[in-house]
Amino acid sequence: MKFYIACIQKLSELVQETSGVENKFLACPTLRVYEASDFDFLTVSQMNAEDRLSTENISMQFNSLSSSKTYWDVDATNSLFDLYKERLENLKLRTQDDVSQGNESAQELLHNKDGSPSEALINYTKTLDEYDQILDEHREFLSEIDVEASEPEELLNSRKWDVLQKQLALFVANWKLNAHKEEIEKALERINKLTDFDSFLALKNTIENRLRNAEITGIKSLSEFSKLQIFPTDFNKSDLSWSSLEITNAEVDTIFKRAQKALKGFNEDLLTFDYNEDFIEKITASYCIITVKRPWLNKNIFDSEFIDGNTKNKTFTYANKILLIKDIRVILKEDLTPKEKKEIDGNSIIKFGPIFMKNQAFINATSKKTFIKAITSKEIYTKAYAPKINKKLAKISSGLILSKPVKKGSLVKHKKAKPILHRQKFATIKQKNSAQKVQIKSTKSRNNPKFFERQMRLKQTKPLQSVQLSQKLQLTAKTLDLKNLMIYNIQKSPKTITSRVHFIIKDQLGENALYKVEISIKDQRTNYFKEVETDQDGQITINLTESNYEITLRKDGFKELTFIESIKKDANKTIGKQLEPHEVFYESYFLVGIIGDQISL
Structure with missing residues (x-):
């Protein structure tokens, strides 16, 4: 998946240029999808219950900590807010008596018993004023120097400056000897340290109050009581915060080689997982860098001299920018x-990295270029992604897409502690006679649901062979030789009969045809899903097998509509629906990585 990795690398280079070397880019190896509505709480004047849930959810995710130096991911068990609060509560501070040690002798030197300034302090103050006057003479001399002076004048100025410097050194020496300069300044330092200690306690108290208030979500939207603040606040409503990204086929190999070095370790499976992408001309996308601020976070408080003892802490990376x-x-x-x-357009699963693509080829009206685009429904990913669909497909085709010849009795090993989507079980692969017929044995059963994900990550070393099975539905990589392992074609047995399903989508008020309505279709039996869009006439025709389908219709400016449709065998069907106008925006975003800073907790 060179293009996907190249996208991450190019974006990391773009954001690193503006963020500085002290903040490092860390990629996110798993799929994280957000919808524009998830961030509506950023612009409301008073949050309702739904907004409070949204801000808690986003705060939990964006406050995640990573203990890895090579990647960052959402982790509810490692929360910056919780761990920071816990360490602050457990701080062991020096006592006030310890901090004020020697304070009495300092007071005696600086003040008389009646509280008036001592003679030593008076002499110190008088000498300090004289010192300030000498510095003024130096400043005045420097301001009067003519940069275009002649050589004799420059020599004279140099000698005058040398005399002034010696006079200053002599004055400071006499000050130290006769006016107790060092003793007075040490005494002042002891007194001021106690004041600094009070300031430290006040800062600690302020942070603790902000932490307590931040736990009561929704007191004030985007106030100092928030768990986090996001800027720009309107990035989900305006394109002004977004920039364009493009990667062509000609540059992808070069960028990918840089990624293998720069992203080394963040996900070895993705970095080594390769398939032929020559059929791709280029990739385009839009990206946005959002800044995360936390009014309660002051990591420098842990560096204070008033903290007692050295504790063994762990270093984490948290997100400054997303x-x-x-x-x-x-x-x-x-x-x-x-x-x-x-x-x-057929019954395929099309993926770009971890992102699923729509089962439809689109043609740009201006450039006439053919392209495919990503599925943007977060609900589709939530319901159908990873374990559910993999489990169903693995049961249907337990030996699907074996992409690498494996010797008899060998183990498909998996590296620990890597951020892969699912932990894999070791599986023994036994090859009989030819690559066209493969038998899988796992530690549990032939239908190991996690085998699917493992095989999708195996690096391709030779063209795939079709796996012929007797089940009703099977998954092979038989078609589109150039697109092996990007497009997984779902093929039916000769006995499987499909039905043509024709969609007609209109506006409920004017009954006008609706263009580019997203139609998400999920098989309730297998969890197989696909997504298409209507044409300019508000119509599209697809083929579906006999089953019950959950269908969702979405278009900006209209209320989302979800319904269940039963498709019978060999029974063509027309589904006509009308969408109700509603002020809503369905844009979605994928989290690629962060610009991070480190903290010891």
Whole structure:
């Protein structure tokens, strides 16, 4: 998946240029999807119950800590807010008596018993005023120097400056000998340290109050009582905060090689997982860098001299900035055949890295370029991603897409502590006779639901062979040889009959055809899903097998509509729906990585 990794690398280089070397970019290895509505709480004057839940959810995720130096991910068990609060509560401070030690002798030197200034302090103050006058003479002399002076004048100025410097040194020496300069200044330092200690206690008390108030979400939106603040606050409502990204086929190899060095360790499986992407002309997307601020966070408080003892702390990385992308487009080369383009529209699972793509080839009206784009429904990812769909597909086709010849009895090993989507179990792969027929044995059963994910990450070393199975539905990589391991084609057995389903979507008020309505379709039996969009006539036709489907219709400016539709065998069907106008925006974002700072907790 060179293009996906190249996207991460190019974005990291862009944001690193503006963030400085002290803050490091860390990629996020797993799929994190957010919708524009998740951030509505940023612009409301008073938060309601839903807004309070949203801010708690976003705070939990963006306040996640990473103990890794190579990647960052959402982790509810490592919260910056919780661990910072816990360490602050457990701080062991020096006592006031310890801090004020020697304070009595300092008071005796500086003040008489009646509280009036001592003779030593009076002499020190008088000498300090004289010292200030001498410095004024130096400043006046420097301001009167003519930069265009002649050589004799420059020599004279140099001698005058030497005399002034010696006079200053002599004055300071006499001050130390006759006016108790060092004793007075040490006494003042002891007195001021006690004042600094009081300031430290006041700062600690302020932070603790902010932490307590931040736990009561919604007192004031975006006030000092928030667990975090996000800027710009309107990034989810305006395109002014977004920039364009483009990666062409000609530059992807170069960027990918840089990524293998720069991103080394963040996800070895993704960095080594390769497939042919020559059919891609370029990738385009939009990205936004949002800044995260925390009014309660002052990490320097732990460096204070008033903290007693040295504790063994662990260093974490937290997010100062979050990098989001949207509007992902995979632009296809012009030499794709009509058959290949048709395959994209078929029963396929199309992925760009961890991101699922729509089962539809689009054509740009201006450039006439063919492209595919990402599924943006967070609900689709939540319901159908990873374990659920993998479990169903693994049961249907337990030997699917074996992409690497494996010797008899060998183990498919997996590296510990890497941020992969699912932990894998060791599986023994036994190959019989040829690569066309593969038998899988795992520690549990032939239908190990996690085998699917493992095989999708195996590096391809030779063209894939179709896996012929007797089940009703099977997954192979038989079609589109150039697109092995990016497009997984769902093929039916000869006995499987599909039905043509025709959608007609209109506006409820004017009954006008609605263009670009997102139609998300999920099979309730297998959790297989796909997403398409309506054409300019508000229509689209697809093929579905017999099952019950959960269908969701979405379009900006209209209320989302979800319904269950039963599709019968060999029974073509027309589904007509009308959407109700509603002020809503369905844009979605994918979290790519962060610009982080470190803290010891």
